Amino acid sequence: MPVNDRSGIQVTARYFAVFREQAGTTTESLTTQSTTAAELFAEVSGRHGLEDSIALCKVAINDELAGWDQTLSEGDVVLFFPPVAGG
């Protein structure tokens, strides 16, 4: 796993449903100092005005559901899911 030096790591963030509309984009590439999924969510939700509490949302990394405390690695694709509403 790459060490997160001062220059940060490059990741891709993807947004779904209401997050996509609030962010105004489906996908963006980011260079970030965030080391966990939760930190990255705080970073992008502040910038895009994503309104939901982390407790109600889910995150996936590289197409696997993940914990918010999971450590990010260079090149990760991080999927931010707003509260789900199937059925």
Added chain:
Amino acid sequence: MDERADMLDFEITDRDIDADALQRRLESDRAGAYAAFQGWVRNHNEGRDVDSLEYEAYGPIAVSEGERVLAEALQRFNLLKVAAAHRVGHLQIGDCAVWVGVSAAHRGDAFDGCRYVIDELKSRLPIWKKEHYAGGDSGWINCVTGQPR
């Protein structure tokens, strides 16, 4: 998948759900019970008139997590077979949005397994719905409150 592959069947689809075809996949000479659930698009929510519903899913995880739910149900409730399908796209009032069916030797397991599957699918799969209202506006539904946002 392991030997359970022919015992469970989950799909996300943008076409009409064919309940009869899905039911036939559950047939087994050992089955004494079959239970199914359908979720339909209704014309109101939280006091507002709803014209239609738009469903969005993230397919890769919706499918893998859906299959995980079905595998759990098979094991916990002693089911013979289990199948489920969830729609995506723009649905109209009365359309079937989700279908769940199970077969088991006895009715208790069939009812319980069916209930487990629909409850878990609703809370775990990355699927979202947007209501379109009679007034022409729309809103994403928050599953926790059931309310438009």
